[in-house]
Amino acid sequence: MAITRSGIDYDELIQEDRVHGRLYCDPDIFQEEMEKIWHRGWVYVGHESEIKEPGDYVLRNIGLQSVIMCRDQDGRVHLLMNRCRHRANTVCQAEKGNSMFFRCAYHGWSYSNKGDLVGVTYEDGYDEGFRKEEYGLINVPRVGIHRGFIFGSLSPTGEDFYDYLGDAKNYIDRVCDLAPDGEVLLTAGRQKIHYRGNWKYQLENLVDGYHVPFVHMMSRVYESRARVDRQVPQEYGSTGDYGHGHTTLGILAQRRNDYSAVAGGRVDQRGPTGAAGTTDPRVMKGIAKRVGSMEEAERIVNAGPPHMMVFPNLMLIWEAIRVLQPVSANETQIHFYPVMLKGAPEDINIMRLRSHEFGQGPGGRTGPDDWEMFERNQLGMEQRVNEWLLLRRGFNDDKVLEDDFGVPVRTGRVRGSELPQRAIWQHYKSVMSAL
Amino acid sequence: MALERQEIESFLYREARLMDEHHYDEWEALWTDDALYWVPCGGDDTDPQHQVSHIYDDRKHIGYRTARMKSGACWAQDPPSRLCRLISNIEIQEGDNDDIVVYSKFNLSELRMHRQNTWVGKTTHKLRRENGSLKVAYKKVTLVNMDEDIGSLWFLL
Structure with a gap:
């Protein structure tokens, strides 16, 4: 039975020798694709040669979500969600560049290119319950790299990278x-x-x-x-x-x-x-x-x-x-x-x-x-x-x-x-x- | 110089009309044999030997381009775009080997498939006098939105 929470019967729309035109037009199906294919599954994001040096970054998308693909000072590749943990502003605007930090222009929160929150403006204004280490940029939960080709999945669980790549x-x-x-x-x-x-x-x-x-x-x-x-x-x-x-x-x-x-x-x-x-x-x-x-x-x-x-x-x-x-x-x-x-x-x-x-x-x-x-x-x-x-x-x-x-x-x-x-x-x- | 300026302006306006009205053969005849037609997709410091461009045609490929436009099988221009462009901000400089370097700006409206698109950018021409008439030895067209997602470039810029 292929009727999902959205109420769409994919068994009906996709038959062995034909598919229904609604699959190309329906905004509800598009939203479900974003969730199930683009956010839950693996998607290609970029290539290691685009961020060759420590500090290099490029701005990419996973589905409709903005992701910073960067290399930290230790040479490791990160995929960081481009969203400040304070009020959700994007912290990176340029398509590419080199920076050790991403600083939100709205209230000045600063993140390392590992994603760690390293600077909070007027930090003494926060109470003891606020812990900086809990507010780093979200790392894309799963990253898979094959010969420089970098893939990401927004889901912490699911199919293994190499099983997906097949x-x-x-x-x-x-x-x-x-x-x-x-x-x-x-x-x-x-x-x-x-x-x-x-x-x-x-x-x-x-x-x-x-x-x-x-x-x-x-x-x-x-x-x-x-x-x-x-x-x-x-x-x-x-x-x-x-x-x-x-x-x-x-x-x-x-x-x-x-x-x-x-x-x-x-x-x-x-x-x-x-x-x-x-x-x-x-x-x-x-x-x-x-x-x-x-x-x-x-x-x-x-x-x-x-x-x-x-x-x-x-x-x-x-x-x-x-x-x-x-x-x-x-x-x-x-x-x-x-x-x-x-x-x-x-x-x-x-x-x-x-x-x-x-x-x-x-x-x-x-x-x-x-x-x-x-x-x-x-x-x-x-x-x-x-x-x-x-x-x-x-x-x-x-x-x-x-x-x-x-x-x-x-x-x-x-x-x-x-x-x-x-x-x-x-x-x-x-x-x-x-x- | 005044006369030359008038001649150069007339040349650019004529080229614009040939492009707007899809007169491919007459447009192609404007180029020198060693011509280069370049539409970068990076900024002014782009190195075309190491960075991808939108168009980087030598004279032979300019010919392939117009042949395709005339073929009736260039679906991206079936039907052709309706075009109207203004050329302005013309500056003229002396270049190497008697070439004339001309800087200009354009604002082009393209109507296709019931939608009107605006293309804006700057052009650098290198013009050369051959047998008494001006020819284009080099043309670089830098679009304002060169590094954004754009539509097809199968009309003439």
Whole structure:
């Protein structure tokens, strides 16, 4: 029985091959998502390279709540709720910076970057029952870090971090393994965009292979003819369902490269994973030096950058990551971070920046057309004539195969199989149906 | 100098009209072969080789951009935005190699999907005389809201 305290029957709204439009429009459902997915569960917050030095901080959100991601003077990462313990003012206003303290401007309470309350204005005005150590900034109760990728959960209890991450861990590893030094740097800043539509359009669209030849047809014009003409064969491996809502386009190297070819690498790029610059001999030599052999380096590079949606908000795609930031039921932000490869020659990372700018962001050739579709999607969704969305493509046409990492995964056959969308919704239902 | 100022102002106004009215070919013809079209998403001290920009097009990519705008498959501009911009606060300086550096401000209204957006910012042009006519060798457009969440940039700034 899936009727929750809110009285919403998610069993009715989410069926195996279709979902109800209310899921994208209803403010009550949005509030329940905030509580159950974004506050109770794990969400991606930021990357360690963004707060490299002690005192560094950036301002982020978990769900709709403002969180300071910072490194204390001992080098430890903290996620601190941006809310003064006196009268709830935000204590940090800047998007990023370096500070040992966060001082509330209203009455001057000061906190260390561990969160401890270290200064109270006119402290003698408080009685003996007031104890400073009880009024530190609230630390996000659970923080999980994998290879620099920092996740947080506002719930003190719940699923273990690595249980949540599951097989998505291998794909984060892949992103890092493509760097000669085995580390990525998110030091190039970010672009932020908004669209007037629900956040789940992007959640589903990242792993929607069906829209690519239509929405992104102009991307293909830029491709070399050889790549455009290559047809993606219909065989298992086109899409993957890793459970926990984590989904991917392509579970095998060759399949992923075929998809990259269709979706479009950098204009004028050569080679299956050219968009990432990782086929450059200097990069491959660097990877080989780290992993011990050129064969292993070739295996990593040929598998290429992943195309994965890590539920609910981290997208690993080509030379960048994207982060989903819901605003309301019909308003969403996406944040784009180009991924720099540590140890790669400078010109490679510059090429990745240029590749990203003409690719994904607000002036890029793919993203804006996607958001246009999301906005049209929302306008259509508000109509109440036929409220169901069909997810039937490749229905009952999947099987379990081993992926590049030797992990068994359920995968679809037909091009643009909606296996990932069905997987996302079944996971969503299980999370939203919890009491 | 008075004549030059008038010529430069006319140039900027014409460019603004070409952008407002989506005359992509004529706009593209304004650029030199070594041109750079830059819309940063950081402040004045942004290093585009280490920080992401919104747009950082060399001449070839300026061509790709206009080709996409003309393709009929640029959905973010289907239908195209209705645009109207004012150019003001024009200052002219001598640059290197006989380039003319022009600082200006713009206030652009964009109407799309029944909503009106306002884009405000400052522009730096580097203009160069080629075969008697002015060309754009460099254009940097710094939006007031460059580091906020913005919409699509598939009209011309």
